[in-house]
Amino acid sequence: MELHVIDENFTVCKLEDCSGVDPNTPWCFLSRTDEEISLVCPTGRVPANTLVREDGWRAFRVQGVLDFSLIGILAQISGILAEGKISLFAVSTYNTDYILIKEPDFGRALALLEQSGCRIH
Template sequence: MEIKKINYDFSVCKVTDFSLVDFESEYCFAGKTDEENSLVCITENIPDNVIEHEDGWKAFRIQGILDFSLIGILSKLSTLLAENCIGVFAISTFNTDYILTKKDNYEKAINVLSSAGYKIV
């Protein structure tokens, strides 16, 4: 299985609404619940109507399109990282999964996954 490094810095944000979000950005993940409007975006694209944000995240994704019948992929990756004291912020899309780690742990995370047999691209 291939893991693709994504060469941007990311921020996890809470926004008042999505009116100022740049949905044309290469990476932009939005979530809405009855309690909040959440956004994960490239740090340089943080909108002006942000309430809170946490910077300093890096990301990678599982390459390819994952069939919905596949079980345990994200669990295996997050377990490997947790066993090495690396916290994650996971995002799933229709096609695949993205995992964010804090910048300080990013290279360590990549090395852990590479040592476990994942191809890093």
């Protein structure tokens, strides 16, 4: 499995509404449910109407387009990180998965994944 490190610092937010979000911003992951509006975005792009925020995240992407029939990719990554006692925040898109790790654990997370056979770019 190939993983691509994203050269960006991220924030996970809970928003009051979507008015301050520019969906054309690269690395903008917006989700809305019946209970909340969440945003993952570059730390420098956090909207003013943020209710709660968690700074200090780094991310990598599972490289390539993942077919919906593929099974266990997130389970494999999360299992390796769980054994290393590293928590994650996952975001899935139509094409692939993005894994966010808190900055202090990011280097160790990549090392564990590389030791398990992942190629890091």
